[in-house]
Amino acid sequence: MSGTSEGPAPAGDLLGPAITESEIETPPRAELPPMLPYRSVFAAAPLAMAVVDREGVVVSANDMLGALLGMPAAELAGAVAADLVDLSSDARTWHAYREVLRGRQARLRCTRRLKNPDGRSLWVQATVAPLPGEERGVLLSVADISARRELQARLRHLQMHDPVTRLPNRTLFFERLTAAMEAEAYEEGGTGRIGLCYLDLDGFKAVNDTLGHRVGDRLLAAVAERLKRCADEAGYARTNTPLVARLGGDEFALLVEDSTGTEQLAELAESALTAIQAPFDISGQRLSVSASIGVVERHAAGTTPTALMQAADTTLYWAKADGKARWTLFDPERNAHRMTRQALASTLRPAIERGEFTLEYQPLVGMEDDRVHGVEALVRWNHPQFGVLTPNRFIGLAEEDGSIVPLGRWVLRTACRQARRWQLDHPDEPPIFVSVNVAVRQVWDSDLVADVAETLAETGLDPHLLQLELTESAVMGSAGRPLQALQALSETGVRIAIDDFGTGYSNLAYLSRLPVSVLKLDGSFVRGFQYDYDENNAAGARPNPADEVVVEAMIQLAHRLGLTVTAECVETSSQATRLRRIGCDTGQGWLYSRPVPPDRISELLGAPGIQAVGKP
Numbered sequence: 001m002s003g004t005s006e007g008p009a010p011a012g013d014l015l016g017p018a019i020t021e022s023e024i025e026t027p028p029r030a031e032l033p034p035m036l037p038y039r040s041v042f043a044a045a046p047l048a049m050a051v052v053d054r055e056g057v058v059v060s061a062n063d064m065l066g067a068l069l070g071m072p073a074a075e076l077a078g079a080v081a082a083d084l085v086d087l088s089s090d091a092r093t094w095h096a097y098r099e100v101l102r103g104r105q106a107r108l109r110c111t112r113r114l115k116n117p118d119g120r121s122l123w124v125q126a127t128v129a130p131l132p133g134e135e136r137g138v139l140l141s142v143a144d145i146s147a148r149r150e151l152q153a154r155l156r157h158l159q160m161h162d163p164v165t166r167l168p169n170r171t172l173f174f175e176r177l178t179a180a181m182e183a184e185a186y187e188e189g190g191t192g193r194i195g196l197c198y199l200d201l202d203g204f205k206a207v208n209d210t211l212g213h214r215v216g217d218r219l220l221a222a223v224a225e226r227l228k229r230c231a232d233e234a235g236y237a238r239t240n241t242p243l244v245a246r247l248g249g250d251e252f253a254l255l256v257e258d259s260t261g262t263e264q265l266a267e268l269a270e271s272a273l274t275a276i277q278a279p280f281d282i283s284g285q286r287l288s289v290s291a292s293i294g295v296v297e298r299h300a301a302g303t304t305p306t307a308l309m310q311a312a313d314t315t316l317y318w319a320k321a322d323g324k325a326r327w328t329l330f331d332p333e334r335n336a337h338r339m340t341r342q343a344l345a346s347t348l349r350p351a352i353e354r355g356e357f358t359l360e361y362q363p364l365v366g367m368e369d370d371r372v373h374g375v376e377a378l379v380r381w382n383h384p385q386f387g388v389l390t391p392n393r394f395i396g397l398a399e400e401d402g403s404i405v406p407l408g409r410w411v412l413r414t415a416c417r418q419a420r421r422w423q424l425d426h427p428d429e430p431p432i433f434v435s436v437n438v439a440v441r442q443v444w445d446s447d448l449v450a451d452v453a454e455t456l457a458e459t460g461l462d463p464h465l466l467q468l469e470l471t472e473s474a475v476m477g478s479a480g481r482p483l484q485a486l487q488a489l490s491e492t493g494v495r496i497a498i499d500d501f502g503t504g505y506s507n508l509a510y511l512s513r514l515p516v517s518v519l520k521l522d523g524s525f526v527r528g529f530q531y532d533y534d535e536n537n538a539a540g541a542r543p544n545p546a547d548e549v550v551v552e553a554m555i556q557l558a559h560r561l562g563l564t565v566t567a568e569c570v571e572t573s574s575q576a577t578r579l580r581r582i583g584c585d586t587g588q589g590w591l592y593s594r595p596v597p598p599d600r601i602s603e604l605l606g607a608p609g610i611q612a613v614g615k616p
Contacts, residue, residue, distance in 0.1 A: 048142040051131070052081045054101050059137060068124070068142060070116040081140055085126045086112045100128050100138055111145070123149040162246040164217045165224035173245035173253055177305045180257045190239070195259035195297040197269050198312035199227075201276070202290045202324045204250035211285070218282045219289070220250065226275040227252055234268050242268060253312075256297075262329060265297045269327035277325070290325035292316060297330075314338065340386065344394055347383075348403045352410060356382050359414055360595035363604060364435065364566060364588050367580040372604050374433040374467065376588065377415035378595045379407070391437075399439050408442045409451055416459040416466060418598050423465070426605050435467040435497060443482045449489055463493030467518065472498050483514075490515030497566070502554065512561055519558045523569025525551050526589075529578050552582040559583065 042049060048065035050058050058079045066073030069084060082088045087097045087110070099105035108128040115121050125143045160172035168176070180194055201223065208216040227244045231254060235241025243255040254268060273291060280287045294315030296308060311330050319328040351357065361375040381389040398404035419434035442448055456463055468489065490496055497518035502525055528547035551567075558565045567579050570589030579587060593604070 048144075050076060050081065050084075050140045050142075051137055052101075052128075052140050053137045056081050056097075056101055058084070058140075065142060068122075068144060069114075070118065085124065085140070085142060086114060087126070087128075097128060100130065103130065106130065122146040165221050165246045167224050167228075167252075168243065168245040170245070170247045173243070173247060173255065174305060176243055177255060177308070180255070181300050181303070181305055181308075183301070190258035191260055192300055193259045193261070193297065194300045194303075194308070195256035195262075195265040195268075196295070196308060196312050197254040197256075197265060197272060197327070198294040198296070198309075198316045199252040199254070199272060199291050200293075200316055200320070201250040202292055202320075204289065207287065207289070211287075215282055215285070215287075219280060219287060220246070222280050222282065223252070223276060223289075226278075227254065227272060230254075230268065230271045230275050234264075234271065259297055262295070262297045265295045266327070266329065269293045269295050273325070273327060292319035292324050293327035294319055295327050295329045311335065341397065343385075344383070344389075345397045345401060348394065348398055348401065349406070351381065351383070352403065352406050356384070357407065357410065358382060359411065359418070360597060361418075361434075361601050362588060362595040363593050363601065364586045365592045366586055367576065367584050372432055372601070373586055374435055375419075375601055376435040376469070376595075377411060377418075377437075379411050395439070399441050402441065402445060404439045404441055405446045408439060409446070412436050412451060413455050413458070416455050416461045419465055420459045420461045421598075422602065422605060423461075425602060429605050431462075431465055432605065433465040433467050433495070434461075435469050437469045437499070440470065440482060443485050448485050452489060452494060453492070464495065467495040467497050469497045469499040469520065472501050487515045490517070500568075516563060518564050518566060519554070520566045520568055520588075521551065521554065521584075523589075525554075526567050526569045526575055526579070529572075529575040548578065548582060551579075551584075555583050 042051075042060075043062055045062060046064060048062065048068040050061035050065050053059050058076050058081050061073045061076035063073045066076060069076070076084070082094070082097060088094045093108070093110050096105060096108045096110075100108050106129065109125065111123065111125050113121060113123050122144055123146045125145050127141045127143075128138050129141075130138050160169060160175075161167065162169045204216065204219070207219060224244070224246065231242040231244045234256075240257045243253075243257075245253045245255070247253050254272065256265060256268065259265060272293060276289060276291045280289070294312045294317070296311045296315060298308070298311075314335060315328050315330045318331075318334065319326050322328060358380050359377050360380055361377055363372045364374040364376060365371065366373050379391055379395075381394055383389050395404070398407050415434045415436050419432065423431040438448065452466070452468075455461075456466065470486075486496055495517045496515055497520055498516055499520050500522040501519045502522045525547070529551075555565045564585040565583075566586040566588055567575075567584050568588050570576055570579065570587040570591045572591060575589075576587055576591055593600070
């Protein structure tokens with residue numbers, strides 16, 4: 001009879017470790033009771049037993065032990081007990097066994113895997129305990145627990161595998177992932193790298209909703225089969241075959257231990273996409289689905305299962321956002337941007353309360369007189385960690401989470417208060433208007449008309465000195481409450497401007513029915529004017545006549561509708577000259593000034609012409 005040792009059973013094993021604290025007992029100091037007759041019981045007992053002397057040699061064994069070990073009981077006498085049941089294969093068990101033989105420990109119980117002479121393996125639980133009375137020796141009892149172990153193995157398999165696809169489930173996947181990322185797993189050899197393809201089916205919910213969960217389950221099982229084939233092909237001639245697991249719903253994972261780099265993961269992801277895109281024949285129906293896959297590959301050292309899964313989940317989201325039916329590789333820079341975005345989103349509302357926002361103002365200059373007619377208020381976030389942030393970094397976030405409402409209300413009041421201050425500080429100058437950007441969500445989620453009325457009353461600013469800017473797509477798509485709000489504001493004297501005009505709906509018929517007073521031409525039109533040109537063509541290439549024709553037509557149309565036109569992104573004097581020639585009313589851009597603090601606007605108000613002051 002030979003034995004194979006697995007060492008002490010791992011933590012969490014239903015059979016328990018080879019030795020536990022409850023099983024190691026110190027002999028009592030009191031005298032043992034007198035020996036009881038046991039020989040007849042020993043021979044007839046259904047439990048395999050043997051008497052072992054203090055040297056560890058079998059004195060006698062019953063027939064049950066002989067049958068268990070596959071040899072006559074008489075032949076067991078004189079054998080080394082530790083060899084029969086594999087007690088010497090690991091140091092901890094061997095030491096405890098020797099302590100029992102010497103009378104220093106009351107009992108040992110351990111689990112061992114033995115192999116019969118016929119090659120059959122079995123699991124046994126061996127117990128060693130001192131014999132009572134004056135008998136010098138110990139009693140070895142051996143119980144066959146193979147059936148119990150087999151049942152436990154089946155239960156564990158059921159517990160660790162998905163019943164629909166028969167793939168490893170989320171629990172087993174994370175068990176394997178955690179084991180693969182332990183230092184011992186990658187320090188002993190291999191590449192020391194790990195890769196993961198995190199897959200989600202596109203449009204699977206529609207299959208469940210239209211054809212039922214039964215068809216959906218069969219589709220999942222078919223997808224699992226194709227993924228297993230991909231994994232087997234990827235593992236051919238390699239050390240490890242990727243582990244395919246179903247993590248839940250229509251999410252799958254392919255884990256690559258000892259990966260060789262991103263190229264290996266890219267090939268696996270590509271083969272998985274190709275396999276899934278081929279049509280499925282499910283219950284007589286031909287179904288087509290696709291998948292999105294997030295791919296992560298990195299050194300196992302320095303990362304954790306949680307970090308790896310977070311990266312995979314993020315990359316899967318990118319694959320979905322980029323159009324689905326594709327795989328996307330984890331990008332640290334893109335992830336850093338996402339983390340920054342999340343950090344900004346989580347601190348937006350508190351930042352408003354802490355007063356971290358300020359306003360800068362960019363002049364709106366008359367084309368004919370080069371004087372400041374108004375200013376556009378532009379919000380800045382003085383972030384304690386990321387420095388000064390421009391609106392493109394946080395306005396979108398504010399619109400998503402609704403914080404644009406309190407932020408917009410603060411911008412409106414601050415800008416109106418400043419416009420009134422300029423008016424009071426420069427009583428001899430014509431008052432300038434202030435233009436404030438408004439998001440459509442401010443109209444839906446708050447009473448913009450009431451906010452404006454309250455602000456004007458509080459600051460004392462005349463309504464005609466306030467201009468509200470909305471994007472072309474927002475204004476042209478206005479209906480119901482937004483349109484009613486714009487009409488009510490216009491009736492009070494507040495000017496409504498369409499920002500970035502020419503890039504959105506451009507519904508000119510609808511434009512005539514909107515309460516709009518100003519069009520702000522998008523900078524893309526003005527950039528076509530950016531090169532210098534004179535009659536002698538000294539600058540070289542002649543301008544494209546179409547640029548000027550389109551802009552001139554829009555200006556004439558606006559004037560026919562009673563609207564004024566502001567050109568954005570005016571950067572050169574040549575642009576300003578050409579815009580002035582075709583009738584543009586005001587200009588805005590770096591030719592005149594970058595966005596500046598309020599005190600710089602005060603300096604410009606007293607100047608005969610803004611170009612005389614120069615750029616800040």
